[in-house]
Amino acid sequence: MSTIETEKDSGTEIISESLKKYAEFRPSVVQSSIWSKKFVLFVENLSVSFDGFKAVDIPQYGIEHGELRVIIGPNGAGKTTFCDLVSGKTKPSTGRVYFDGKEITQVEESDIALSGIGRKFQTPTVFDSLTTYENLLLALPGNQGWKSNLFQPESKEEVEKIDEILEKVSLIDQREMPAKSLSHGQRQWLAISALIISKPKLLLVDEPAAGLTDLETEQTADLLLELAEEHTIVVIEHDMDFVRRLGKTVTVLNEGQVLAEGMIGEMERNEQVMEAYLGR
Numbered sequence: 001m002s003t004i005e006t007e008k009d010s011g012t013e014i015i016s017e018s019l020k021k022y023a024e025f026r027p028s029v030v031q032s033s034i035w036s037k038k039f040v041l042f043v044e045n046l047s048v049s050f051d052g053f054k055a056v057d058i059p060q061y062g063i064e065h066g067e068l069r070v071i072i073g074p075n076g077a078g079k080t081t082f083c084d085l086v087s088g089k090t091k092p093s094t095g096r097v098y099f100d101g102k103e104i105t106q107v108e109e110s111d112i113a114l115s116g117i118g119r120k121f122q123t124p125t126v127f128d129s130l131t132t133y134e135n136l137l138l139a140l141p142g143n144q145g146w147k148s149n150l151f152q153p154e155s156k157e158e159v160e161k162i163d164e165i166l167e168k169v170s171l172i173d174q175r176e177m178p179a180k181s182l183s184h185g186q187r188q189w190l191a192i193s194a195l196i197i198s199k200p201k202l203l204l205v206d207e208p209a210a211g212l213t214d215l216e217t218e219q220t221a222d223l224l225l226e227l228a229e230e231h232t233i234v235v236i237e238h239d240m241d242f243v244r245r246l247g248k249t250v251t252v253l254n255e256g257q258v259l260a261e262g263m264i265g266e267m268e269r270n271e272q273v274m275e276a277y278l279g280r
């Protein structure tokens, strides 16, 4: 792979040609009208250290409006930590995070969520004793407070909105079933449904295919492709069949750094990428 040299605060590093485009959009260098037109999310000099160990260290990287981007990388590469930094769960040691035209680095996690970044965690959070329908009722915007909760009657629009999503994720037949009786796949879809109900501008989906059957994995890929028509999505996944089925640009993270980017076929022919996977 061809490489170029780029200046960075900490010295010179080598980055691949496919990553060069991000350098031209650094918010510290170009006006926000320029980067924000192209990217919904951008990070610059973003790093976080845990006990001296850099879990994430990214000079520049962004997600374009409307894209479905896949992030892959070996265990411990920093994929989930990257989501933690973007969603405000973890504050960075250095650098800045920009979303929807504004800097959000120091914004509280809950305010970042309200501003339009929805997140599905590696282990999906659904309420077992509630039905599928009730889970979505609780996920409606404004229904998380102690006053406006399940005991307040829902409007006709809200019921329609929930049923529309349940149709979309093929859970309409499970509408009245408690979440604990759903399959792994159905739980993942319910967690994704709870995310999209508030129409976030950006969805971060961490390992949606973990623990799923082959069929459920395919169905999850198809669901994300369908959702991608209306949302910008970042999906983290290890399952290569899933990644291939999505057929979108893949970013490879390794040891906290963006190692390469391209279609999955290209990544599989990339020596550095293969070494990163085999080296563990």
Ligand SMILES: Nc1ncnc2c1ncn2[C@@H]1O[C@H](COP(=O)(O)OP(=O)(O)OP(=O)(O)O)[C@@H](O)[C@H]1O
Pocket: 050, 055, 073, 074, 075, 076, 077, 078, 079, 080, 081, 082
């Ligand atoms: N809060 C934390 N405190 C200390 N170390 C952490 C913390 N969060 C993550 N790490 C470390 O940072 C590194 C990156 O972890 P991360 O969970 O982001 O990896 P990942 O790419 O999501 O891996 P996986 O594919 O296994 O989910 C790991 O070495 C992890 O142990």
Ligand SMILES: [Mg+2]
Pocket: 079, 080, 081, 122, 206
């Ligand atoms: Mg992870």
